Amino acid sequence: AICIVLAALLSGITLSEIKQQKTGFEKDALTDTAKHARVFAQQLSKAFEQADQITLIVKQEWEQSKGKMNLETMFSHGLNLSFHHLSVSIINRGGTPVSRSHNSPLGVNVADRDYFIYHQRVQSNGLHISEPIIGRSTGNTLILFTRRLNAVDGTFDGVVAIAVKPSYFAVFYDNTMLGGAGTMAVVGKDRVLRMAKTGDSIRTATDMALNSIPAFESDKGAALMTDVPWSGDDEAHFVAWETLRSYPFIAVVGLAKRELIADHEKTWMSYRNNAVLGSIVLFLVALVATLLSARLVWRKHQAEQAREAYWVATDGGSEGFYMWRALRDREGASVDFEVVDCNERGAAFFGLPKSQMLGMTLSSLTQQPYFHQIVQICDKAMKSGLYEEEYRIPPESTLKMEWIYRKLVRTNDGVAVTLRDISAAKALEQELVRLGNEDDLTGLPNRHWLMEFLPVAMERTKKQDGMVGVLFIDLDGFKNVNDTLGHSAGDELLQAVAQRLKSALRPTDNVVRFGGDEFIVILEPVADADGAARVAARIAVAFLQSFELSRGRHTVSTSIGISLYPQDGDDPETLLKNADMAMYAAKVAGKGRHRFYRPEFYEGLKAEIDTKQQLLRAIEEDQFEMHYQPRVDTMTGELVGLEALVRWWHPERGMVPPDTFIPFAETTGLIIPLGELVMLKVCAQLALWQQQEIAVVPVSVNVSVKQFNEGNVKNLISSCLATHGIPPELIEIELTESAMMGDVKSIQLEVAAISALGIKIHIDDFGTGYSSLSLLRTLDIDVLKVDRSFTSQLGQNKQGEIFFKAIVWMAKALDMRVVAEGVETEEQVQILQTLSCDEIQGYVVSKPLPAKAIPALLHERFLLKGIAERACVEDAG
Ligand code: C2E
Ligand code: CA
Ligand code: CA
Numbered sequence: 116a117i118c119i120v121l122a123a124l125l126s127g128i129t130l131s132e133i134k135q136q137k138t139g140f141e142k143d144a145l146t147d148t149a150k151h152a153r154v155f156a157q158q159l160s161k162a163f164e165q166a167d168q169i170t171l172i173v174k175q176e177w178e179q180s181k182g183k184m185n186l187e188t189m190f191s192h193g194l195n196l197s198f199h200h201l202s203v204s205i206i207n208r209g210g211t212p213v214s215r216s217h218n219s220p221l222g223v224n225v226a227d228r229d230y231f232i233y234h235q236r237v238q239s240n241g242l243h244i245s246e247p248i249i250g251r252s253t254g255n256t257l258i259l260f261t262r263r264l265n266a267v268d269g270t271f272d273g274v275v276a277i278a279v280k281p282s283y284f285a286v287f288y289d290n291t292m293l294g295g296a297g298t299m300a301v302v303g304k305d306r307v308l309r310m311a312k313t314g315d316s317i318r319t320a321t322d323m324a325l326n327s328i329p330a331f332e333s334d335k336g337a338a339l340m341t342d343v344p345w346s347g348d349d350e351a352h353f354v355a356w357e358t359l360r361s362y363p364f365i366a367v368v369g370l371a372k373r374e375l376i377a378d379h380e381k382t383w384m385s386y387r388n389n390a391v392l393g394s395i396v397l398f399l400v401a402l403v404a405t406l407l408s409a410r411l412v413w414r415k416h417q418a419e420q421a422r423e424a425y426w427v428a429t430d431g432g433s434e435g436f437y438m439w440r441a442l443r444d445r446e447g448a449s450v451d452f453e454v455v456d457c458n459e460r461g462a463a464f465f466g467l468p469k470s471q472m473l474g475m476t477l478s479s480l481t482q483q484p485y486f487h488q489i490v491q492i493c494d495k496a497m498k499s500g501l502y503e504e505e506y507r508i509p510p511e512s513t514l515k516m517e518w519i520y521r522k523l524v525r526t527n528d529g530v531a532v533t534l535r536d537i538s539a540a541k542a543l544e545q546e547l548v549r550l551g552n553e554d555d556l557t558g559l560p561n562r563h564w565l566m567e568f569l570p571v572a573m574e575r576t577k578k579q580d581g582m583v584g585v586l587f588i589d590l591d592g593f594k595n596v597n598d599t600l601g602h603s604a605g606d607e608l609l610q611a612v613a614q615r616l617k618s619a620l621r622p623t624d625n626v627v628r629f630g631g632d633e634f635i636v637i638l639e640p641v642a643d644a645d646g647a648a649r650v651a652a653r654i655a656v657a658f659l660q661s662f663e664l665s666r667g668r669h670t671v672s673t674s675i676g677i678s679l680y681p682q683d684g685d686d687p688e689t690l691l692k693n694a695d696m697a698m699y700a701a702k703v704a705g706k707g708r709h710r711f712y713r714p715e716f717y718e719g720l721k722a723e724i725d726t727k728q729q730l731l732r733a734i735e736e737d738q739f740e741m742h743y744q745p746r747v748d749t750m751t752g753e754l755v756g757l758e759a760l761v762r763w764w765h766p767e768r769g770m771v772p773p774d775t776f777i778p779f780a781e782t783t784g785l786i787i788p789l790g791e792l793v794m795l796k797v798c799a800q801l802a803l804w805q806q807q808e809i810a811v812v813p814v815s816v817n818v819s820v821k822q823f824n825e826g827n828v829k830n831l832i833s834s835c836l837a838t839h840g841i842p843p844e845l846i847e848i849e850l851t852e853s854a855m856m857g858d859v860k861s862i863q864l865e866v867a868a869i870s871a872l873g874i875k876i877h878i879d880d881f882g883t884g885y886s887s888l889s890l891l892r893t894l895d896i897d898v899l900k901v902d903r904s905f906t907s908q909l910g911q912n913k914q915g916e917i918f919f920k921a922i923v924w925m926a927k928a929l930d931m932r933v934v935a936e937g938v939e940t941e942e943q944v945q946i947l948q949t950l951s952c953d954e955i956q957g958y959v960v961s962k963p964l965p966a967k968a969i970p971a972l973l974h975e976r977f978l979l980k981g982i983a984e985r986a987c988v989e990d991a992g
Pocket of ligand 3: 900903
């Protein structure tokens with residue numbers, strides 16, 4: 116732009132200068148021409164005056180001498196003409212030339228010529244100047260200056276004439292002044308051209324059309340004429356004219372513009388050339404500058420676009436990018452950083468728009484301890500080239516995230532920073548860790564957590580020379596709750612237990628759900644065994660209070676086994692195993708207690724494991740035998756039923772009573788296959804007796820709570836009956852009262868299903884549990900077997916009798932038969948007879964007997980014979 120302005124200025128100045136010079140030149144040319152015209156006019160006037168005077172002198176001479184004068188002598192004796200090439204002659208009144216200034220022939224008559232006729236006619240003595248005429252003797256073009264000659268009387272007497280060639284006027288003017296193409300002319304007021312000289316050629320009116328001569332109306336003037344008519348060319352001339360003062364003639368001078376301008380034009384041309392050259396140079400400079408700057412702009416634009424595109428691309432991602440420039444102190448250490456660039460996302464991390472973020476310093480973006488830390492990290496990155504880490508954002512930071520991944524890369528004058536929000540990923544990771552370490556039901560840490568924690572706690576304690584206490588806690592009777600109230604109640608209890616345990620402990624102690632109803636408490640540190648014992652006692656006290664469940668209140672106690680690190684093991688597995696053994700010992704000792712680990716427990720546990728394996732093997736090999744105990748009518752002693760009781764023939768120990776292995780089979784779950792075995796054996800026995808055509812009575816089979824809750828008793832019975840072709844009325848089942856205390860709905864369904872098979876149900880050990888009478892009524896129970904502990908009181912005290920009486924009365928009301936269990940004496944039989952107890956069972960009738968002894972009893976039928984007879988005798992007596 117500057118170049119264009121300069122070029123315009125240059126050409127403008129040049130052009131205006133040229134224009135100014137041109138107008139100056141024209142003015143000058145016109146003034147010059149006018150000067151020339153004045154000089155020419157003055158010279159012409161002089162020439163005309165001369166001719167005027169000569170003719171006047173000749174006229175006077177002629178008139179005084181009365182026509183006797185001779186011109187030739189006159190001129191040779193005095194009148195000296197300044198220009199000899201003009202000839203004077205006298206023409207008489209007849210028109211014949213009579214005298215001449217030059218010695219030359221006089222020539223022909225001119226009476227017919229215009230000038231002669233003019234003077235003849237006009238009574239004027241003035242000078243007359245003719246138009247150009249052709250001389251008759253010479254044939255030359257001439258102009259005549261004439262004056263009338265008068266006779267004495269004043270009449271016309273002839274004419275004096277001076278003839279000049281047109282070229283005569285040309286001598287007045289210097290050729291050098293006119294130049295090669297200059298022009299000059301003598302024009303009459305009559306618009307007749309007397310003479311015109313252009314260059315070297317001379318023309319007159321004889322050559323020119325009259326009307327083409329301009330009028331020259333003003334006396335004098337100057338003008339640029341594009342076409343001077345007499346010049347014979349069409350060149351422009353500066354033309355000036357001036358009228359002679361005493362004669363009707365105009366002197367005209369023309370200077371060729373071309374010639375005048377030639378020199379100036381050279382200057383102007385060089386001006387213009389210089390201007391054009393200057394402009395071209397300026398234009399080239401401008402062009403180069405424009406190209407360079409355009410290239411620069413384009414590059415800048417491209418770089419900008421690439422940068423923008425990069426930021427836009429990165430904005431889509433989850434990463435924030437920043438370019439931080441180091442601000443250094445005098446020693447060159449970086450004291451702060453300035454954000455020279457960033458993407459929108461990066462700005463958003465700080466809760467700012469990008470426009471606001473740019474130019475901000477790190478110190479204004481972050482707060483003090485954090486700021487110092489970041490500057491240190493930046494320094495590290497600038498030293499090593501790269502720094503990256505996952506970092507937990509302190510709450511006081513301006514960054515609105517929990518976790519970030521940050522990566523710093525060294526740049527020329529600072530660092531390029533990448534931030535990524537990894538809060539979500541971290542949260543997920545932590546959640547996974549938590550899930551892996553936490554028990555779903557109680558929210559307590561789980562076994563996995565414990566196995567990670569315990570070694571750390573042990574290591575920590577080792578340094579402090581202290582102890583770690585491991586309390587292995589098992590809920591007493593939890594299985595019962597689970598079995599009888601259902602799993603949801605069991606879950607509820609476990610949750611409540613978790614809370615109870617936590618509240619009984621110091622906040623630094625950890626409670627872990629180890630599995631099922633087993634909890635572990637880690638005491639870290641604990642001073643000595645007494646400290647651990649005190650915690651165990653505190654837990655026991657806490658569990659005295661019952662648990663409020665949606666199914667009512669429940670009380671559970673805990674059995675706690677304690678092992679101590681380092682004395683009871685130096686790895687977590689050993690510590691836990693030993694605490695478990697101690698817990699088992701506590702349980703065996705009678706529940707609700709705690710026990711410290713002692714090495715001899717190990718032996719006990721080993722024995723138990725052996726027992727389990729032996730029992731499993733016994734079931735597989737069927738080391739069992741069924742004994743049968745008769746049940747008789749109280750009054751008549753008639754055999755009405757048999758109870759099947761299992762016996763284990765241990766290969767080494769001999770006969771093992773059920774009291775020692777049935778509870779064990781229940782806790783280990785082996786009761787299920789054992790129960791199936793029993794049912795099969797009973798049915799097989801009945802089938803055998805039937806085959807032997809022995810009249811049999813119904814046989815009742817004991818079914819454990821666990822079996823009953825598994826819900827497969829009905830299927831078991833029906834499949835056994837089917838296998839051996841036994842009618843259902845020959846099998847009865849005995850359920851302990853506690854079996855009735857579980858989930859009412861499912862018990863009802865199960866009992867109803869069994870009854871539907873035609874199987875009678877006995878409530879065993881009645882009086883030891885808390886079965887609801889209304890439930891018993893809805894369940895369609897057939898027989899109540901009153902526990903032996905009540906029978907044994909009969910005859911001992913009054914309460915025994917009262918209780919029995921109440922049961923009999925109640926059973927009658929519910930339409931059930933009552934059986935007295937464990938009747939051992941005749942006295943008891945008599946009391947029971949008076950109490951109207953329906954049936955009796957016990958040693959007084961018979962001990963349980965092997966199957967081979969039964970047919971004899973069946974045959975005998977009335978088994979109370981002696982007693983009944985005696986009673987009858989006594990009655991008779
Ligand atoms: P239970 O069902 O109450 O069985 C009656 C127990 O009382 C039997 O003990 C029997 O021998 C004993 N008994 C009978 N009359 C008298 C008496 O006059 N005086 C005394 N002192 N005892 C008497 P046994 O056979 O040792 O059975 C013990 C318990 O083992 C049974 O108690 C029963 O609960 C369980 N049991 C036995 N066989 C089986 C079985 O096949 N399956 C299941 N689930 N449990 C069984
Ligand atoms: Ca029984
Ligand atoms: Ca019983």
